[in-house]
Amino acid sequence: MPQTDTVTSTPTLEALFNHVTIRNFTKEDISPSVITTLLNAARRSPTSSNMQAYSLVVVRDQEKKAKLAELAGDQRHVAECPVFIAVCADVYRLKKAAEMHGKTLAQNTENTMIATIDAALVGMSLSTAAESIGLGAVMIGSMRNDPELAGKLLGLPKGVYVVYGLCLGWPDEDLRPAQKPRLPEELVIHYEHYSTEDPTPLLKQHDADLAIHYNKLGRNLHQSAWTGVMADKFSTPKRPWLRAVLEKMGFSFE
Ligand SMILES: Cc1cc2nc3c(=O)[nH]c(=O)nc-3n(C[C@H](O)[C@H](O)[C@H](O)COP(=O)(O)O)c2cc1C
Structure with missing residues (x-):
């Protein structure tokens, strides 16, 4: 081609x-x-x-x-x-x-x-x-x-x-x-080196974009539609027993 x-x-x-x-x-x-x-x-x-x-x-x-x-x-x-x-x-x-x-x-x-x-x-x-x-x-x-x-x-x-x-x-x-808005391009795509610029403003922008998306669907999830949900969801470990179960099933994490 x-x-x-x-x-x-x-x-x-x-x-x-x-x-x-x-x-x-x-x-x-x-x-x-x-x-x-x-x-x-x-x-x-x-x-x-x-x-x-x-x-x-x-x-x-x-x-x-x-x-x-x-x-x-x-x-x-x-x-x-x-x-x-x-x-x-x-x-x-x-x-x-x-x-x-x-x-x-x-x-x-x-x-x-x-x-x-x-x-x-x-x-x-x-x-x-x-x-x-x-x-x-x-x-x-x-x-x-x-x-x-x-x-x-x-x-x-x-x-x-x-x-x-x-x-x-x-x-x-x-x-x-409807398609969900994605995180802003600048947050997930880096050229030549990872940008460690404070992501807070763009994260707030994404919260606002996602809140609009959910509001249109009549779902008023969270004011901080992305950061708040992530913070709530992942501040406790998810499936903390997973490693032990997978080891029992024949996988190693050594
Ligand atoms: C590995 C993986 C696991 C997922 N598990 C679930 C699930 O258990 N139930 C569900 O309804 N959606 C699940 N999803 C779909 C995601 O929720 C969805 O991709 C995400 O919210 C983005 O929405 P979109 O794919 O419509 O853009 C999963 C997606 C991935 C990549």
């Missing part, structure tokens, strides 16, 4: 620019061949050292989705979406590969991170691929509310955990949400 100074829109750029999380789906199913195409596209994602340290578990069974929805804190879209995909970090295969050659997989924080990053990347590709054909998606980090139960429901072996789930379905266009 020739290099140009200007960018014309492409389906990929369009999918990225138009992204919004969809939590309301029509009752229409997604055909197995569409899912297979999306999965195969996502499988082309880059992967650390070609390890491909992830697995994707496709769930259509209504009873199983209902159980996963409950595990996720009763998130109804998990039960309502036609296809739920558990995006898993997977070192199980690597262990097998090592054993095939009389070796033991040396596990540490690095390969736990590699598997988690590989899973996150393949899931992101899957989500973008889905959005590029008009499907809606919501990622479900609440799968980590109970990683052992998620593992049990999905039959995961030791060395596999659900990093997040992905609900896929055709968007209910009547309930398509």
Whole structure:
């Protein structure tokens, strides 16, 4: 493809620019061949050292989705979406590969991170691929509310955990949400070196922008719509037991 100074829109750029999380789906199913195409596209994602340290578990069974929805804190879209995909970090295969050659997989924080990053990347590709054909998606980090139960429901072996789930379905266009404003570009993009200029004014600006967005939706969340919510949410540790549970499930943080 020739290099140009200007960018014309492409389906990929369009999918990225138009992204919004969809939590309301029509009752229409997604055909197995569409899912297979999306999965195969996502499988082309880059992967650390070609390890491909992830697995994707496709769930259509209504009873199983209902159980996963409950595990996720009763998130109804998990039960309502036609296809739920558990995006898993997977070192199980690597262990097998090592054993095939009389070796033991040396596990540490690095390969736990590699598997988690590989899973996150393949899931992101899957989500973008889905959005590029008009499907809606919501990622479900609440799968980590109970990683052992998620593992049990999905039959995961030791060395596999659900990093997040992905609900896929055709968007209910009547309930398509407006895009949320993002943090100002200057706060998240740095050129050549990280700018440590006091972020407070831009954070306040974002609070105001987000408050307008929520007010339009009739949701009066918090005067400090971003900083206040983050401060409330993350001033106590989230899932403080997670490391111990993942260690039990075959991951190392050494
Ligand atoms: C790893 C990850 C986990 C998420 N988990 C949930 C979830 O459990 N439930 C949910 O409704 N949304 C979840 N989301 C969606 C975010 O809330 C959403 O992306 C964010 O609020 C920004 O909104 P937008 O995607 O519409 O721009 C998750 C997103 C990511 C990336």
